Amino acid sequence: DGGITQSPKYLFRKEGQNVTLSCEQNLNHDAMYWYRQDPGQGLRLIYYSQIVNDFQKGDIAEGYSVSREKKESFPLTVTSAQKNPTAFYLCASSMDDSYNEQFFGPGTRLTVL
């Protein structure tokens, strides 16, 4: 089955700890994205990557970091510098960065205690 997987679905961390969210796709897509969603709100772009070994900041990159060492993987690290990390995190991919549709993973709900 082709698709995007995110794990885990629910994640709990103590304040001050870094945490890394996993995103894997087997769609052979070049572009990958990370979004954040707060309750009752739309999605906001954190980081995106158009190709392996390259990524750009989105609208709310502060307190987050990413890497893109492999085409199929785009992990997101939520650092202790992120002031309000509790949120629903969504990963997406698309064939390229043009007008092609984005496919989303099921999301990871992060709660920082």
Added chain:
Amino acid sequence: DAKTTQPTSMDCAEGRAANLPCNHSTISGNEYVYWYRQIHSQGPQYIIHGLKNNETNEMASLIITEDRKSSTLILPHATLRDTAVYYCIVRVVEAGGTSYGKLTFGQGTILTVHP
């Protein structure tokens, strides 16, 4: 990307057509209209997109007005599983077809389909 305006919520009876409006009065010539939906606690799902012609696929139809300032997403026979938040997004596509992937999601329309 141009701003979009959607009603906060709408209701629809099961089996009837659901017509979801979107206003994008500041849309420019190189911006496409996209629709996504998000069922509670899941990732968004692409529905359809278009530039100026009406579009139809297995999920829905997209009607764009001639002046492109508004559009309507039509779910022809709504089911209970269509209950979701529907997002209308306009997205720049550059001359070479590149838009750098950014989708700007507003708050969308909460569509509730009832029996």
